[in-house]
Amino acid sequence: MDTTLQDPLVGQVLDGRYRIDARIAVGGMATVYRAVDTRLDRVLALKVMHPALAADGSFVERFIREAKSVARLAHPNVVQVFDQGTDGSYVYLAMEYIAGCTLRDVLRERGALQPRAALDILEPVLAALGAAHRAGFVHRDMKPENVLIGDDGRVKVADFGLVRSVDTVTSTTGAVLGTVAYLAPEQIETPGAADPRVDVYACGVVLYEMLTGEKPHDGDSPAIVLYKHLHENVPPPSAEVPGLPFALDDLVASATARTREVRPQDAVALLGQVRDARAGLTEEQLDAVPPQAVSAAHDNAEDRTSVIPRSLTVPRPLPVDEEEGFGPDEVDRTSRFQSPPPLPPRRRGARPRRGLLALVTVVLLVIGVGAGVWYINSGQFTKVPAVLTQSRAKAEQRLEAAGLEVGPVKHSYSDTVKRGTVISTDPEPGARIRKHDSVTLTVSDGPQTVKVPDVTGSRLDKAKELLTSDGLEPGQVTQEFSDDVIKGFVISTSPEAGTKRRAGSAVSIVVSKGAAIDVPDVTGEDLDDAKAELEEAGLTVEVSAEQVTSEFDKGQVAAQTPEADSQAADGDTVTLTLSKGPEMVEVPDVVGDSVDDAKTALEQAGFEVSEDRGLLGLFGDTVKKQSVDGGDTAPKGSTITITIR
Template sequence: MDTTVADPLVGQVLDGRYRIESRVARGGMATVYRARDLKLGRNIALKVMHQNLAQDDDFVRRFIGEAKAAAALSHPNVVAVYDQGTDGHHVFLAMEYVPGRTLRDLLDERGRLGPRTALEILQPALAALAAAHRTGLVHRDVKPENVLLTDDGMVKVADFGLARAETASKQTKTGLIIGTVGYLAPEQVVSGHADVRSDVYAAGIMLFEMLTGHQPHQADTPLAVAYKHVNEVVPPPSSAIPGLPPQLDVLVTRATGHDPARRPADAGQFLAAVTDVHATLPPDIDHRLQNAPQNVTSVLGHAPPPAAAPHTRVYQQPDTLPPVARGSFMDRLIDTVTGRYALIAVGALAVVVLGWAVWYQVSGQYDSIPKNIIGMSAEQAKTELAGNGLTVQVRKGGYSNTVPRDRVMSTDPAPGTDVKQGTAVTLTLSKGPYPREIPDVSGKSQDEATQALKDDKFEVGAVHREFSPTGRPVPKDQVIRTDPPAGRSHQPDKPVTLVLSNGVQLPDLTGQPRQSAEQQLRALGLAVKVEEQEQDGKPPGTVLSQNPPGGTGVNPGDTVTLTVQKGRDCPWWNPFCGNGNNNDPNQIPVPTVLGRSVDEARNMLQGAGFQVDVRHQIGSGRVLRQQPANGNAPRNSPIVIWH
């Protein structure tokens, strides 16, 4: 995520509907934000055009037209366009939010991909392009940055048709060519014209890059790269990665032919060829080629320089291109290069192999990746590799039951491989052991629970205490729950917290009527002992004190002693109640449950010896009234509560 500068749009709501939450990326044409669609309650990607383009009326008109065409394109491998609009001087596009990363991110991480992996990414991308081509829509900006890889393994292509709005607008005003230079077809460089076969060319360049880890045409300036697209053929990828099957060379060279008529007619035709080649690849080819050395020299006879500006856009008037880029001379040159292609490739490859072998024997600039690097910390591994003249990249990997968290679980190239000094070695760090379900240790003692967790290879962390819930009382010093809870997947090397019971929290009953206090205690599973004494100014039957006091933790079955004022608290209407005696053994006190939850009230009343009739009033979940509300009632008689 691009967070290098504060963005004034973050936090704003566009069109009264789209709340911008964070900036994702900034490109040459627009800035992309993660936003929330307040109307539909979903996350979206919001592409907001840069101010200089938003003020160009011709661009805005074309942009709206292209956005409508893209919105009509429905395909599972296409990033959906939901809406287009303006808010003041902001012109924006609302699109499907795709969590994950781009193909560019993957290439930056891995360098290059195996043949099967490359074709398995290219196939759905071509399926998306084919759907667009069938409707007459040309993408015009096919590149790894516009191929999105979702968290659940889907491949989606973004930004359909948007390059046309920008290109057409700029050409109308200044005659400039705009495009991502590393993927421009020759006809786009020469005339600015693009059709479905231009998308095929860009897809062929993208396949070359996935297989080799770099673009076929590289130079110090964008103009020089564009010149090479016009005047040099794309070499076969096997010239850079020996051992690649020849059918992959055919896919690349056919798709990147200078003459559009000699390329596959559209993405659908290219997809069919890619699918056929994928079916012929051995299942283990990616593994076999994982550590294949990459040629120092390309088929064109020069070492690929560092990527100077592969993702920049080139702004160049056609009239300033070198003369060789236009007219019949260019056509003759293309024919010449094409006709001698095989001879050049074989000769150059022989020179490459011979030069590489001599250099390897003479220079002594190769070293081995240490075999003991697995299990080292990242810092240890960096120090070890730096001492061998190698550079290091680090990435998070997967789970491992043998390599501890944040230790090296694999390297690319693999340990023991001979590599040139200065080579970048990717360290993959372990995320720790595979997650497993936490066992249920509720009701166990601390020692029993600790042992049960250790038996399942979990680490026990902190121990907390709290009062037991009244609805499910847990005795003192037994486990109420774990954090994370039982059944949750959790990595064994991350600690599990035990929560122990302090018992049921005893309520403060001082000042309450005796019968209500007794019933509350019995509902908690406690035994009650009553002692009477006299205290001036207190009504008969009032609780004067209790032992243990309120707030104490007790276990079910414990005895609580209530000291009450002499005399029974009697309602005026109860003829059986007087002087602290109840003359009818079938009449028992009714506890007051007003304000309690329905479950609490039911437990208290049933614990006191009554049936419970629950009735709906407003559905508050709390008891609003009861009948009878206090006094005595026959044992097992119904008490009606409303909530």
Template sequence: MDTTGTDPLVGRVLDGRYRIESRIARGGMATVYVARDIRLDRTVAVKVMHAGLAADDQFVRRFIGEAKAAAALSNPNVVAVYDQGSDGEHVYLVMEYVRGRTLRDLLSEQGRLGPRAALEIMQPVLAALGAAHRAGLVHRDVKPENVLITEDGRAKVADFGLARAETASGMTKTGMIIGTVGYLAPEQVLSGTADVRSDVYAAGTMLFELVTGRLPHQGDTPLAVAYKHVNETVPPPSTLVPGLPHRLDSLVTRATAKDPAHRPQDANAFLAEVAEVHAGLPRDFDQRMHHAAEPGHTAVMRSGPPMAAAEGSRTRMLDARTLPPQAAPPPRSGADRAVGALTGRYVLIAIGAVAAVILGWAVWYQTSGQYDHVPEQIIGMRVADARDKLEGGGLDVQVAAPVFSDRVRKGEVAASDPGPGARITQGATVTLTPSKGRVPREVPDVSGKSAAEAKQILQDKGLTPGGVSTAASQSVAKGLVMRTDPPAGEKQSPDEPVRLVVSSGMSMPSLLGRNGQEAENRLRSMGLDVKVERRREKGKPPGTVLSQDPRAGTGVSRGTRVTLVVNERNCLIGGFFCDDGDRGDGEQIPVPTVIGQPFDQARKALKASGFKVKIGSKVGNRVVGQNPIGGSAPRDSEVTIWG
């Protein structure tokens, strides 16, 4: 960390909020500082763009857009982005300050990592990339320098979005290529384009470097390295470090396939493969490889790359010619020589006996029928098939409670204990954990969308669109989604379909015998064009609907002409004295409109206004229609609400 204070930004407060305290690093794009957020009183990292890039308007616009996209990522393995802004000529990004070191520092210190250790680091890295890929963001600069290791050993990926922003700059890309050429996918070299599979290629290259201590393609110039990315395949890591598992070789060669179509299709798919290989490695695998690389097992060490000095000091072989001269031993008597010879003979016999016992035990261990292995391919098998395979091999099987898993499909084995490849005794118990489908996701609200739009939204959220059914609706236009099953806000596994209920349009309600004014109000609330005709028909209640056109159940749409025939009252003096025993002097009071209110609230409002309440159909939690709507009605008359 540069604390000399020679940097002109050190000590300055950006935008009246971020006090620059010291410089951490300087790169081709920006300089990173430790700063204090004065407003929130916390330590942050501030990345300030170099002046040349900050003067490029196109780059700044792209940088701001990518910073916003990066800030939207919510993943514990992503270095969080807090803020973005500018202060004069300084365009900056405020990020989480991670105390620790980079993966490059760790790799430089240790030379290379064991397979399990490497895969343990790759999993959070791929989880972070997977979150970006789900959000439509491509990192484009995956390398050990951009992986931070916290003080408690957690891995976090930095610089999301910055690599994409770089490509928008009109400046030369030479500096960028030199810095990242070792991890560039062939398509980036050939066309400069990149997608999520380009990140997978870089992650596979980084995994190769972690377990071998070197990059797969090397050359005297960046152009020579780029040429190799395009024209040569990445070799299996075990060709450099004998003893590495073949399944790890497969991980690397698949991820670094020259054709993007032959790679895992995003970081999430690669993560599933990495997790499966990691689960199949014994916990002491790295220790075994380390012991095999110590003196007496020098072939492995010669095949691998140089280790760090501290590691090499433990494995360095001593040449007898470098030992200091020692004084000659004093001459021994004949008796001493005889005793020495006898002693040496017994020692040789004892050593031979011990060696024979060890050899016999090793042969018995490897060839006797007392041991077996959990099959490598057990993960992803149907539970019934896995049970048959294990029981057929003389093992006992138990099935644990199912768990959600994004790695395997519903009904398949998500995990086993002991894990795949583990060595166990005959008759031992293997516990299988089934998958009950992929991890549930929240169902979005797609009401009011077309069926095609709703299906696309569900797919973008990682869910599976199901069948479509129709239902009549008085409020949702024909062809638009009314609701989903399960409802919006609930969670559903992507392995289970989300069904759509689409409006078949409005249907003409039955209004015969209803109060004419109420019927007219209801139809107008549906957006229909209402014409009221009146005629006198004895024996029918005055003011009620005698007929309607169209008839009940007919499909209608907004603007449809509807004719109501209402039985005319025969009243005198403004309706105060009417025939048929119907007196018009009942108290008329305003009908409150409760559409959009929760049912309980609507019921209370209507009762408080002096009406009785009848609830019709109730699909949702809120009122979508009422009868009568607006106007006035007799006190203690009935108002129908539905949802």
């Protein structure tokens, strides 16, 4: 029975605008329909949240967040969102309709893909994610189901429902968002916290799956898969598909490094690595058909999943298996899955007669060349397998399985490669080597650690030398007063002496300023007296060239730095600023004014006011006299006495 006929929304018009014609897919949170926008008369996809979830605020928030996030990403490889709204119990998104299939459909039908096809899909995916990362968003749920491949060859990234801002940490009450097979280790260890490198990890897993037809980690339960993500590296694709170029192994290893600091910082950085890797591959390597690939042979009917898209953001060469001479419009067509092309039929022509000697020479030459080719391409030679980031034991097993001997094992410190795993090989992975020859492994000893030396009591310059000679870097130097340690010598370090730290780490140093001295107050004193008092306290005196007006007489100390009662070290400098005398201000004439008016005029001129009422002025309100006559000058801030009668 057609389940579409049972869907109550099919045939309905949502929000008075969107006529729902057919159901496309059903997910855990929403159902996607093909619909028509009756206002604009265009076909689109309508993503409708299940009514049972519409009452849950967190689900509705995710739904609306998807609309807002994607609306900010005007990118050709992102499924665009046109509208968001609510109709009764239905919450919906109106989105771009992509006629075609998903990458999951392609992998299910085709199995492993040719390297060219895998990179043609991966590049536009990374371009879309790169735009999201540079806009401050993380997808968090990259998987083949969310990669749409249109019938016209376009690649689109869909379902930004789990998108979050890069700097946002969410709490999911222990639930791990995203699909288990594509989760980065940090998403498992700290659910809700993610940065662009979780999308980079997922894209590395998707690339592995495209190249091999299988997921890198499998298990009988999700818990087993999660455990493998945390504790096992993604194996190189060439382990499943012999002959894959090392550059592809390296791409997968870089993107899926369990330590996120080792991965490319975002999809833009990974896209650069993909382009570099592609540039180094030959046409034969790009078009090699993996043994896991399902034959593309079928009848002459057009196959919608046979389209391999090409990145819309990067100019690409002619599609695979197209003849030269196509016009510019043909260059943008997409390549297709191809079976290995049939060998051209041999032309049987009449062989000219030649002398017996010439015939023998040709036969011997052919035999010699054939023997040389056989020797070079036969079992006498092999390639060094990819064993980087694998444990020493696994690396040795892979070398022995390839018919190679394990040569000397060297050790080296590494800040990025886990202790006990392989940093490099000599010859390097992918190099051609005679069977039974030896391969030298270099195994990581982890980060080099050193003990912080005890430099307390040493001069600062000597302490820096000791730290540098022990493989550490002198860090920030601060000063503190000390009654026990001489000025200029080290009081302590952070971290403390004896602490183990990674080589090259910075060590902060605290240096003594000597015993603290209380700075005496010399303001208002003559310069000679002030200098004598400060020098007796063990301080150095410096006189500022600038002078200021102040309440003090000319030549006396008006200000000092540091201020009085602060602390300084022996020999520190105290700067004195001298007074050029008080500022002289004209005194207003207030005789005959009321007391209030007189006080206001004098205070506004910068004077203090004192009242003299005597016995006769107890009830008076008129100024009969002032201590400084009006029109004369007096130091600003001085007191003017008014007599009231």
